[in-house]
Amino acid sequence: MDKEDIQATLNIEPFPHVIIDNFYNEEELKLIWQELDFYTHPNKLVPAKDYGGIVGSTNALALQLDSLYAGHREVSNILKVNRKIFDKEILNTISEIGGSFTIFRWCNDDITKVRYYHDGEYYEPHTDYTMHFLAFSYFFREPKKFRGGNLVFPKYDYEYECNNNSVIIMPGWVEHGVSEVSIEDSDYYDGWGRYAITSFINCKEKKK
Numbered sequence: 001m002d003k004e005d006i007q008a009t010l011n012i013e014p015f016p017h018v019i020i021d022n023f024y025n026e027e028e029l030k031l032i033w034q035e036l037d038f039y040t041h042p043n044k045l046v047p048a049k050d051y052g053g054i055v056g057s058t059n060a061l062a063l064q065l066d067s068l069y070a071g072h073r074e075v076s077n078i079l080k081v082n083r084k085i086f087d088k089e090i091l092n093t094i095s096e097i098g099g100s101f102t103i104f105r106w107c108n109d110d111i112t113k114v115r116y117y118h119d120g121e122y123y124e125p126h127t128d129y130t131m132h133f134l135a136f137s138y139f140f141r142e143p144k145k146f147r148g149g150n151l152v153f154p155k156y157d158y159e160y161e162c163n164n165n166s167v168i169i170m171p172g173w174v175e176h177g178v179s180e181v182s183i184e185d186s187d188y189y190d191g192w193g194r195y196a197i198t199s200f201i202n203c204k205e206k207k208k
Helices: 026-037 079-085 088-095 100-104
Strands: 007-011 016-021 063-064 111-117 123-126 133-140 151-153 158-160 166-171 176-177 194-202
Touching: 026 079, 026 111, 026 133, 079 088, 079 111, 079 194, 088 100
Parallel strands: none
Antiparallel strands: 007 016, 016 166, 063 111, 111 194, 123 176, 133 166, 133 194, 151 158, 151 176
């Protein structure tokens, strides 16, 4: 995929998914981190029951940005920058993979969540079966201080380490979870844990 220095890898096994490294450029990353830093303070992130997570399956805090900035999406750096996933060239290129990705170019609806994992936090395996696709973007401060936090797929005996500034895109029917994060000598609000920006992507019939 020739767009800036983006490098995309198609994986057919053990299920179809695309991994894109170095997805955001330096200016985009700066905007993303401005917002992530803002959320990494007391009383900003909320528990699963308040952001649409699966209660009892995760102890990580998060925000559902679309509801937070309803009618004012331009206020959020992340909601502006992550439109890159819906760049026409990227949509078409991913659609050309075929199979379940054929409809990706017609995706026109999404929900964005920001989630932060620190010491002892996890997400048990689950399936987002109501979504056509999921796109997970990962960010952490370097040098990396935490262990774990991998995207895990127990049914497939597979896991993804979640490289910094990478994106993995996969069908919503794939069961996935997040392994427990372990980090020493770091306060929660130091921000040395693992951040994920998740796009829940669907194709919806456009209103006439």
